[in-house]
Amino acid sequence: MSEQAVRLERGSHYDLDNLATFIAWSGFIVVVLIFVWILGEILVNGISVISWEFLTESPGNAGRSGGILPILVSTGVIVFICLAFALPMGVATAVYLNEYTLKDSRFAKFINISIDVLAAIPSIIYGLFGFVFFNNVLGFGFSLLSGGLTLACMVLPFVIRASIDGLKAVPDAYRESSTALAMSKSASLFYVIIPSAMPGIIAGFLLGIGRALAETAALLFTSGYVDRMPSGVMDSGRALSIHVYDLAMNVSGGDANAYGSAFVLIVVLLVVNSMAIYIGNKIQRRQLR
Amino acid sequence: MELLDRRENVCEMHAESVFNDSSRFMFCIDKLCLCYGNNMIIENVSLNIPKNSVTSIIGPSGCGKTSFLCCLNRLTDLNESCCVTGEVKVGDENVYSSSVNLTEVRRKIGMLFQKPNLFPFSIWRNLELPLKHHGVRDKEVIRLKIQNVLQNVGLWEEVESRLHTPALSLSGGQQQRLCLARTLILEPEVILMDEPCSALDPMSTKKIEELIMELKGNYTIVIVTHNIAQAKRISDHVAFFWNHEGKGVLVEQGTADKIFNYPKHELTAAYVNSGA
Numbered sequence: 399m400s401e402q403a404v405r406l407e408r409g410s411h412y413d414l415d416n417l418a419t420f421i422a423w424s425g426f427i428v429v430v431l432i433f434v435w436i437l438g439e440i441l442v443n444g445i446s447v448i449s450w451e452f453l454t455e456s457p458g459n460a461g462r463s464g465g466i467l468p469i470l471v472s473t474g475v476i477v478f479i480c481l482a483f484a485l486p487m488g489v490a491t492a493v494y495l496n497e498y499t500l501k502d503s504r505f506a507k508f509i510n511i512s513i514d515v516l517a518a519i520p521s522i523i524y525g526l527f528g529f530v531f532f533n534n535v536l537g538f539g540f541s542l543l544s545g546g547l548t549l550a551c552m553v554l555p556f557v558i559r560a561s562i563d564g565l566k567a568v569p570d571a572y573r574e575s576s577t578a579l580a581m582s583k584s585a586s587l588f589y590v591i592i593p594s595a596m597p598g599i600i601a602g603f604l605l606g607i608g609r610a611l612a613e614t615a616a617l618l619f620t621s622g623y624v625d626r627m628p629s630g631v632m633d634s635g636r637a638l639s640i641h642v643y644d645l646a647m648n649v650s651g652g653d654a655n656a657y658g659s660a661f662v663l664i665v666v667l668l669v670v671n672s673m674a675i676y677i678g679n680k681i682q683r684r685q686l687r
Numbered sequence: 688m689e690l691l692d693r694r695e696n697v698c699e700m701h702a703e704s705v706f707n708d709s710s711r712f713m714f715c716i717d718k719l720c721l722c723y724g725n726n727m728i729i730e731n732v733s734l735n736i737p738k739n740s741v742t743s744i745i746g747p748s749g750c751g752k753t754s755f756l757c758c759l760n761r762l763t764d765l766n767e768s769c770c771v772t773g774e775v776k777v778g779d780e781n782v783y784s785s786s787v788n789l790t791e792v793r794r795k796i797g798m799l800f801q802k803p804n805l806f807p808f809s810i811w812r813n814l815e816l817p818l819k820h821h822g823v824r825d826k827e828v829i830r831l832k833i834q835n836v837l838q839n840v841g842l843w844e845e846v847e848s849r850l851h852t853p854a855l856s857l858s859g860g861q862q863q864r865l866c867l868a869r870t871l872i873l874e875p876e877v878i879l880m881d882e883p884c885s886a887l888d889p890m891s892t893k894k895i896e897e898l899i900m901e902l903k904g905n906y907t908i909v910i911v912t913h914n915i916a917q918a919k920r921i922s923d924h925v926a927f928f929w930n931h932e933g934k935g936v937l938v939e940q941g942t943a944d945k946i947f948n949y950p951k952h953e954l955t956a957a958y959v960n961s962g963a
Contacts, residue, residue: 500767571804575866577765578800579817579873580793589816590806 447658472635479546488557545621564598746928751935797870803862860891
């Protein structure tokens, strides 16, 4: 090959390299810009509303004035109920599918397909299901319990999938060595496999919380949208995302408080995520002692 | 085929000479067959493994050496499609009988794997976990046992000051010695070793070999190795496996001296001389 041809070939490689670098950086910048834009808009418009009173008072005048305390309490209760059911069930299902069933058995395949189908169902359908099953059939009515359980059904496939991924990432060598150390299967699971799969399980937990906090459609049908302080889990209550939706779409003059509530929603999400990562790291670090 | 027919005679002769004194043996294996689904991996292996000595399992890749080793502590149970027939007796107990206490059998038979497979915990936790699982709760007893096994594998001075740091931060050789310590902490009678030095450098290999020589007075060691020179250095007894039409078969067994210096079977002679 002549020197000129080599130079030409090199030149085309450089062009391709530059193009690929440009595309990758452009994608990165666009994503960051969108994120900063959304966050910036909420921050700029919402921060002025945030005050101690906003966090500790009940809403007044359909949410145009006052605070969001009952909304925060309802949101906390709904998310807690959701995760209290979805996490143990999700992790247990993942352990069963990954550790106890034959990978290519018909039963495992059926459950796996079911999980994928459940994950793809729109949240409004879950809302209708929750309304029929929890509100009417089980007689829970419009309540935080109905909302939490409906959300639990909705986030379950994500928790299961993330936990299965976490368990799959645990090398088989751990299973072999714990068996060779005469450890029972349950001991191996609790002391070796599940702690090693903790990053995946935490990812499932975060996905679950993210979806539960952001959900509106499923909750409209199940937990309702009254903005008073709930008297218990059987009482109706309004979640933060519904409050944002209601103020932004149905209440004229509610924009400022909608931004304020959205700001609180994002802060709550960040705090919960950080706590989950911190607790997960702590669990793993405890194994190192 | 003719060559392999002769292995029957070689193995039968040996079995007859040793069957009379079963108390000498840790394992008495009779007509062991192993299948994964419809594939037979090991066919009709009968072998007696003497107590307190090093028995090397040698042979080319794919002749079922590791699978054979996994049959001895029923690690084959981890694979649902695996089916084992025949008898593996440890003392008077058949490992494959339905009434066997598998936890007790596996506690008696420790295992060291090809690659160090420590748990992603601290050095201390790796050693404490099996002890606690087997009912040792006294903190002082645990501390003494951990110190003792680490001293036995020559690791105590190297890790004394960092027992609570991640075990996976140790070097490959140290990790393998820690795996050995983890196996020894349950006070087994047998240690199965599946090519324990294949991922190690020569210095670490030498240390493991020295440990094997120290341990063989108190433990029965069964080691799978591809390294014929290593087998010559450490073995008291040798079993030579061969891949016959996709199935692992035992061609010849005997003392290390007989197998390496006076092999009866042509395949054995060819194999052991290929590594000379």
